Structures are given as C-alpha cells and as structure tokens.
Amino acid sequence: MFVLGIIELKNVSKSFDNKTNVIDDLNLTIESGEFVVLLGPSGSGKSTILRMIAGLEPITKGDLFIKGKRQNDVPAKDRDIAMVFQNYALYPHMTVFDNIAFGLKVRKVNKGKIEEKVEKVAEMLGLTSYLKRKPKDLSGGQQQRVALGRAIVRDTDIFLMDEPLSNLDAKLRTTMREELVQLHRELSATTIFVTHDQTEAMTMADKIVVINEGKVQQIGTPAEIYNYPANLFVAGFIGSPAMNLLPLQENRSGFAFAGQMIQTPGFTTQPDGLILGIRPEDCKISGKGYPVKITFIEDLGADQYIHGISGGRKVVIRESPDKRFRIGQHTFFTMNPEKISWFDKKTGKRLEPADEPFTGDELRVYHG
C-alpha cells in the first residue's frame, strides 16, 4: 500500500491580496515522528506554512492532508494539533497550572485527570514549584517551558513550533535546543519547527526544508543541505561564515579563477556560466594556488577565519589558530577539489558531475 506522510501539503498556495502568492505551489510530505525544521530568512513564508497547517490561515489553493484526511476546511480547534508561539502567548490572568490545563479544561476533561496530567508535565519540565504563579512572575525560559507544557499536556502527536527559542538569550537557547530534541525523542511526536536560525536547524532537525520567497529551495538532512546545497540561495544561506561563491571566467580552453585555470568535471547539463562554491573549511592558505590578499582576520579561539580578496572576490578561509598571518599579507590558497560545489550562473542551480551521478539516497543520514 502507498504510505502517506502524517502531514502532506499538495500544490499549496497562499495569497493575502489575491495578486501575489506568499507561498507558491508548495509540496511537502512530513513523515510520522520526524523533527522537521522549516528554515528561511524572515519574510520567506515559513511561518505562514505553519499557520496554514495549524488552521490559523486559510489555504488559498491546493490541499492539506493530516493523517490522510483533507483538512482545508477543518477549523483549528478540530485539527488536534499543539502549537508553541514565538511570544509564548501565555494567558496573563491565569496561573501556570491553569495555562497548562487550558486545552484540557475547554475540552471538558475531568478535574482529577487534568490535575494528574498537568502535574506529570510540570515535573517533566521542572515547573512543579511554579504551578501557582502567574506568567509575569516567571523568567523567559520558564515562560517558554509553560508554553511547551501547554502543548505537551494535550497528548497530541503533532507539534508546531513557531520560532520558540528566538526570545531567549543565547545561553538558554542552547540548553533549550538540547531539551527540545530530548523531549522529541521521549514523546516521539511529529514536530515542525520554524526558525531563521541555521544553527537551530542544523542541530535539531531530522529534515530541513529551506524556504525562500514562498518556495521550497531544498529538502534534506542537515548534512545533505550543508554538503550538497541545491542552489546558490541555499549555498549562501547555510553555513557561518557562508560558502565562498566564486564566478569563473570562461575562455577558449575552459574556466579560470584569479588567472588560474580550474579543472572542471563534465556536467549532466550544459552550464550557462559557472559559479564555484567552496566552504571556508575546505580552503587552505598555502605556498601555491590562487593569490589572495588578507584584509581581515577573525580569531575565534578554536579557529581563525581569514578574510581576503582573490581575483576581485571576497573569500573566507578557515585556518588553525596556531598559524600566524597579518593583514595586508599577499599569499596563496588552495581548495579541496572533492568538496567543490558547481552552480549554473544563469539558473543558480547545482550542477552534478556527469561521471559520478549523485543520488540523494546514498547520502541520507538517519537520525535518532
């Protein structure tokens, strides 16, 4: 039998003004138990996708299926989904207990059962001693936990999270990231997590969906997306610092960068201009190779990032911290040829070498 995902979006479009599509012909299948991260810059439409799944925004065109049933016309309250909001959206007039219990109360669960469930969830999240407090007497991290508690207590198998960590300070964000992944393992519920923070996406996701301007750019595991970006947008968006994207000059005998010929593989499709993509960690300062003038050095302790100009282009190279460089120095760098990504200059799409066809399945990494 054909196995459907727990959530399926088919040719979904969303328009607020009936003129331009904020989400354009989106197809996405989310399998049961997956931790899926929708990643994109602000305004890319990732939150809108989440809100359409939740039932907070109507779907302009296309179909949404949850557990095989079409949900377009099902109101949010009947979709049995839990959601955590960016600003937590806690009820300021209710205690922590009442906030967590809210969903159960309006669903007329009996009192003893509510108490039992809320206490269990509170214990899980370390909120037991705060149950009688109001949200305003809690720290940001605690409020965040209450919002999570309200979602967990419902025992639903789909969680939607709309940038839940972005209001927390950097340190707390790291610990919450860990806790959320842990929680996801314990509950084994399907989680869709929206963020613009690629670190969150890389560290938490089973599957990342990169979105820009309402369109899916790439779907894959963190490793796939990092190592084999599908287009120039993904290449530039994922990784910090970003991948070096170097346009090559085309001449009679082939392609060149900074006056040096570059060995290019044969491609499955004929490219219209070439862009070479290489991550900073796959470059090395060396006695030979491509000339570079160092303009700026970022010392992070564990690594140093050497910023320079090569062939009129900015490049970033990661180097080990023990080596000494100085600003203004003229030197050379090399690239690991196995790690180069090739992009078509015209379409921005990734080009696959013809001799070793890339198949997604070989690279799929299974998590947890």
Place this chain on the structure above:
Amino acid sequence: MDKKANIWQLLFFVAIPLVPLLVFWIIPLFVSVWLSFTNWDYISPDYEYVGLSNYLNMLADEAFLQALGNTLLFAVGTVIPTIILGFIFAVMLSRLRRNVTFLQGLMFAPWITPMIGMSIVWSWMFDPRVGPVNQMLGFFGLPEPHWLTDSNFAIWAVIIVTVWKNTGWAMLFFSDALTKIPQSLFEVADIEGAGRWAKIRHILIPLVSPTTLFLFIILTLDALQAFDQINVLTQGGPSGSTRTLLYLYYELAFEQFNMGAATAVAVLILVISAILSFISMKISKKYVYY
C-alpha cells in the same frame, strides 16, 4: 544657584490647584455635614441644632425609603445593562473590518449630546399616543404603556434613556481594551480547542476586567448623581416612582427649603458612594487582572 525649589515655591504650586478644591469641595463637604445637624431653612439667618433628628426622621420617612429603593433599582438597572451592552457592541465592532470608526462615532454620539436636550426628545418619543416607541410596540402587537405617567413604567423609561446615553461611552472603553489583547492569545485558544463561548469566558472577559471595574465604579457614581433626565422626563413622579436620593435631596433643599434634612440625604449619598467604591475595589482584588 540652587536648582531645587524651596519650600515656599513648592507650597505655592500645590496651593493653586488646592484652592478650588477647598472652595468647591472640601469646605462645602464639611459645611454640609454640619448643616445636617441643623434645621436651617435656606433663607433665614437663624437655625437651631437638632442633633441626629434629621437622620432619624429620614430613616423613618417612607418617601426616603422609596427613594432609596428607586436609587438602587436605577443604579442596578442602568449600570449592568450599560456594561453588558457596551461589551457586546465593542466585541461586535471588533469583528468588523470597515466603518468601525463611523459606527463607533454613531454610538458615541448620545454621550456628547446634553442630557437635557436628549431628555426632551425622549419625552416626545415616549408619548403614549404619537411617540415612536409606542408606535413600534403597537406595530408588533405589544402592550403600549403610558411610559412617563404610569408609576410602574416611569423608572424604566428613565433607565432606558440613561442606558442609551451611556452605552456608546462604555463601548468605546471596551473597544480600546479589546485592541490591547494580543491576537496570539485567541490563536492559542483556537488550537487548544476553545469554542466561541470558552474564548469569551476565559480570555475576553478576564482580560477586559480592569475596564469593567473602572466602568462599574464610574457608572455607579453617575447613577447616584442622575438628575437631568429625571428632572426633564418625570420630575420624580408619578407618585415618587422616579424620585432617587439625589432628586429627593433637590426637592427637600430647593422646593421645601428644608436644608437640614436635605444635607442629611446628601451625606448619606456620599456614604453610599464611598461604601460602593470600597466594596468594588475589594471585590476587584479577586476578579480583576491587571
């Protein structure tokens, strides 16, 4: 030079607003309390101290007890419907996308119209034979009471006018309170499975409660002080059925020239106002969320 104001400068600035407060409020307050122990007739220079007899007579007087009952009925009958209708209209308006300001303005209009003028128009509206109110009731085959001349209906006529005037005002405060509730709270409620009634009960009503308390206190004090509409519509009649405490005070002071008895009523109005405000503040500790 010392930039701080010295004590005399400070006193001077405090004195400016304090003078009118003293002249029109604090001194008359004490004078009234003092007058309530006399039998001054408002005109002649002499008077006698009568001790508590003004108060004792008052409590034994049927007209007073009737006025007290009328005041309670009038207060409850205006404050509660005004708050409920104001809330309902505000919620209805908050769901509209267009013409909100226009409709708000329309509903707010009665409040900025002088009560005297409005009451005159309403006295015509309530005319038993040609007034539009009874025309309409008649159209639906309902009984057509003699609004302003039937002692069973007169107080309701005054209540209707007062509620009509104040509803738009209450609505405006509720509208403002509603816009301050973040949309995400309702979205969470949707996702958590709350229906329309649950949302109103668990979110809307508690979150506008500071506004409700404010309106409750102001409208209650306003009800205790209602005068214009009663004076124009019914002059306290028929047979005292619309005579509230304040109207009783007016009659005692300026129609019967019994200043001692009148000020006793005034003091009692003050005491009632203070007690009501105190109670509502106490209750609010439990039910009002800030």
